[in-house]
Amino acid sequence: MRCDQIEKLLYLYEDGELDEKEKREVGEHIKICPNCSKKLADLKLIRAEVKEKKVPQPSETYWESFAHRVKERIEDKTKVSFGQRFSYFLEMIFSYSPTKVKWAAAVVSVILVFVVVKLFVSYEKINIATLGQKAQVQKISPPAGETLGVETNIPREQRKPAIAERGGVAPEREVSKTIQAPLKDMTVSKGLESVAPGEERGVQKETPIADRIAPDKGETTLKKLPTTTPELKEKEERHTGVQALETPISGTPVMTSAESSKSKATMAAVRGDTVKQEELVRESIDKWRRFIEDKPKGEEKDKAYLNMAQGYMRLYDLARNKDETLKEAMDSVKVYKDSAVTNTYKDSINHILIQLESFHKN
């Protein structure tokens, strides 16, 4: 055997852990190999040195009180808090457990990290998609000066001149588009419309703007807007390069311009009165809240949640105190999201929540 082979057996030889054959081979080798025999001698010397050292023994007084001191520490709950005991437990698991358990713990940890990262990435993707859609809405908005003062992406100061230019009244198409902007990417179940409780869905009256405030309810309604006229469709396609949807995707219709324009805030927007708008949106939210208090059943309730969430989105858009309103909006929408039962509505509300959260981050 060569020296490197012998070296591996050398210490086992010293420990008496070799079988007879190996023992004989190593014994013969160290007789003729000064290098290996020195290594063995060195090990023996180290051992002798180490063993020679005595562990200093504390006095008997120390041992007499040792168990008592341990008892005191055990009894002293404050010294070993729950947290410490938990850390002992963890340490026991990770320090003394077999390798298999450690591996299992490692695998579980990796899976957890993977899941968290995946969730984070998908959340970021939604955010990016939301921002992308917002950017697209900006692109299709009419040129500056043609927009109504409620467009979310235009500072409030710039809005008033735009309204003023048209004497406080904007074309209906533009009104609907700008109101739609922050809600463009929301999807709601087919037939859902942003109307106040008690209003009949889908029934719109062709009345002059001045007459569109329902006197009995104190609400405003706008006539259905021509969102899919060939001229507008062509114009939109020119702006975005994307073919406009004539009909909403089945089951998840986009909130249409007409629906958005029905809100009371729209009327106030036409007047250029954002404070009034804000109040009206708040009233509308309160109305929905009362509607929910009457305990509607099933989808009706979820629709109400979604309408309230949309209301909060509008409220944030109009609010003077953005931070406070955003916090209120996020808190409320979170509750609606958790309360909604129908998946479609839940998703739509969640979408609104994500948008609000993205505003919060920004």
Next chain:
Amino acid sequence: MSASQSSPLEDQLIREAKGGNYSSFEKLIKKYERVIYGLAYKLVKSHDAADEIAQQTFVRAFYGLKSFHLGCSFYSWIYRICMNLGLNYIKRESLTVSEGAFEQNKSPIDFAVEKDNPETELLKKELSQKIDKEINSLPSKLKAVWILRELEDQSYEQIAQTLKISKGTVMSRLFRARKRLVQNLKGYLRGD
């Protein structure tokens, strides 16, 4: 001290201690306190630290008794606790042990320290310090195996059982530890 299974009497004490009988646990402490302190001292080379580790070992053992399986070796169990506490302490404190460390940490308690012959003491002390330094610079896994084998005289099987590793791993770690020590202490040992 055997690392194999507990004796029936010891099992009885453990059973009672598990049931909350502290005097039974105290008997277990009395039985193992010196060996646990000895191991702790070999690891950390300081009375204060060894005292702390020894006490902690029994405190943890008491809290962990419920998870202890009767029939297993109580000695191996508390030995592992002590070993881990000691190695954690070394990692935490980045302890560089020397003879001086012990002197500095000497408690007021009287120690029955055996004195060397004054003529050889100086040379021995130098070698001893160097050996301590090298042992303490070993990675904790190698150091644990080294201490159990060389200072505690445990067999390969016992070490494997104490550290819950295979016998092959014990052999491999011990080989690496010894090789490293012999290599690093070459000049001191041969007087080169």
